[in-house]
Amino acid sequence: MQLKSRHLLGLEGMPREEIELILDTAASLKPILERPIPKVPTLRGKTIANLFYEPSTRTRFSFELAEKRLSADSVSFSQAGSSVSKGETLKDTVRNLHAMKIDTVVIRHGASGAPHFLAGCLDASVVNAGDGTHEHPTQALLDMMTLREKLGKIEGLKVAIVGDILHSRVARSNIHGLSTAGASVGLCGPATLMPAGVNDLPVRVYRNLDEALEDADVFIVLRIQMERQKRGMFPSLREYRSLFGMTVERLEPLKKEITILHPGPINRGVELDDEVADGRHSVILDQVTNGVAVRMAVLYLLSGGRGKIEMEDHAQA
Ligand code: CP
Numbered sequence: 001m002q003l004k005s006r007h008l009l010g011l012e013g014m015p016r017e018e019i020e021l022i023l024d025t026a027a028s029l030k031p032i033l034e035r036p037i038p039k040v041p042t043l044r045g046k047t048i049a050n051l052f053y054e055p056s057t058r059t060r061f062s063f064e065l066a067e068k069r070l071s072a073d074s075v076s077f078s079q080a081g082s083s084v085s086k087g088e089t090l091k092d093t094v095r096n097l098h099a100m101k102i103d104t105v106v107i108r109h110g111a112s113g114a115p116h117f118l119a120g121c122l123d124a125s126v127v128n129a130g131d132g133t134h135e136h137p138t139q140a141l142l143d144m145m146t147l148r149e150k151l152g153k154i155e156g157l158k159v160a161i162v163g164d165i166l167h168s169r170v171a172r173s174n175i176h177g178l179s180t181a182g183a184s185v186g187l188c189g190p191a192t193l194m195p196a197g198v199n200d201l202p203v204r205v206y207r208n209l210d211e212a213l214e215d216a217d218v219f220i221v222l223r224i225q226m227e228r229q230k231r232g233m234f235p236s237l238r239e240y241r242s243l244f245g246m247t248v249e250r251l252e253p254l255k256k257e258i259t260i261l262h263p264g265p266i267n268r269g270v271e272l273d274d275e276v277a278d279g280r281h282s283v284i285l286d287q288v289t290n291g292v293a294v295r296m297a298v299l300y301l302l303s304g305g306r307g308k309i310e311m312e313d314h315a316q317a
Contacts, residue, residue, distance in 0.1 A: 002301065003018055003021065007115075007119045008127045008298055008302060009115050009128050009135070010128060010135035010172075011177040011180070012176040013176075014177070014180065015180070019144070019177060020181070022141055022298060023148060023297075025297035025301060026142075026145050026297035027293070029296045029297055029300070030290070030293040032296075033292060039068070039069055040070060043067070043070040043071055046303055047073045047074070047075075047100075047102050047103050048067050048075075048102070048103065048105075049074070049075050049077065049097050049102045049104070049106070050067075050074060050076040050129075051097075051106065052078045052129070053078075053108060053114075054079075054108050054109065056108055056130070058263075058291060059108060059129050059130060059291070060108070062288070062291040062292045063106050063295050064076060065292050066293075066295035069292070070300060075097075090117070090118070091117070091118075091121060094122060104125040104303065105125070107127070107128065108130045109131050109132070111132050112131050112169075113132070113134065115127070115128040115131050116131075125303070132169065133166070133172075134169050134172060135169050136170050136173050136263075137173045138291070138295055138298060139169075139173060139174075140170065140173035140174040141294045141298070142287055142291045142293075143170075143220060143287060144177055144181060145294055146261065146286050146290050149290070150259055150283055151218070154182055154183050155181065155182030156184075157178075157218055158184050158216040158217050158218065159183050159185050159219075160185075160186045160187070160206065160218070161185065161186070161219075161222065162188045162212065162222060163193070163221060163224060163244060164189060164222050164224050164225050165189050165193055165198075165222070168225070170263045171222060179203075185202065185203045186203060186205065186206050186212060186216060187201075187203050187204075189244060190240070192234060193234070208243070213254065217256075217258060218259045218260075219258060219259070219260050219261070221260060222271065223265060223266065223267055224240065224267055224271060240271075241271075245271055245273065246276045247273050248275050248276065251281070259281060259283055260282045260283070261283055261287055262282075262284050263287070264287075266284075
């Protein structure tokens with residue numbers, strides 16, 4: 001089986017079998033990362049450009065590592081230090097890179113829809129590495145891979161997404177991806193940080209965090225995105241922590257096992273206490289490891305790969 005589109009722009013509308021294809025492929029590629037020489041020739045001859053118009057640690061490094069593990073040639077670009085600072089447009093930047101024979105463009109951009117715009121004016125495959133407040137599909141895919149590894153399935157899980165839903169592209173991709181994969185999704189956060197039209201989404205809205213903790217098994221805790229807030233949307237970080245923080249005091253009395261994810265970077269002491277971020281419920285560093293495998297799978301499948309791979313197909317580079 002192959003992906004129908006040559007782009008990965010978002011999870012909204014992606015069929016369940018394509019999500020499962022990516023997750024199965026990522027699981028089959030992950031053992032490569034444990035080899036003494038973690039490199040295979042699968043994308044030899046392909047050229048990938050990573051365009052990061054916004055800061056990133058996890059997404060950028062894991063795309064770059066995924067490309068190296070698959071033997072692609074890759075070049076990376078950040079807004080600072082490029083001709084964007086001289087006023088060059090996104091379209092001109094990418095058309096120039098494309099003239100150097102690029103097969104795939106990975107883009108993170110502050111404008112929602114920037115990857116869709118590029119997909120409409122380039123022959124190359126486009127991968128959305130996070131666009132504005134719209135989607136971050138590979139983050140949701142690595143979250144789903146982590147849940148499948150830890151809990152064995154996604155179907156039937158009750159997942160609560162907690163925090164700044166309004167500004168979160170991670171929330172949007174997870175709402176679409178998890179619902180399609182058979183989980184039931186709930187949202188929990190300040191009313192001012194809920195998106196307009198939340199009632200049209202396939203989610204329930206919890207009245208407060210205690211209700212969510214009673215109902216859900218899995219918690220995707222979001223970062224408060226101070227940089228995207230144009231005005232104060234809650235009174236103080238201290239009040240936010242007391243109402244929506246995953247604190248030691250809140251979790252200690254729980255009589256059930258829960259799983260906590262966070263896309264990073266964490267505001268420690270705000271949405272997560274140190275002891276929770278680094279404690280037994282947390283799978284945050286597993287998410288980071290799986291980010292490399294998921295991005296390898298996406299790049300492989302978009303380049304025409306046919307899905308789940310047996311290890312003998314991945315001889316050492
Ligand atoms: N999760 C995530 O997108 O992290 P970065 O901003 O560090 O890439």
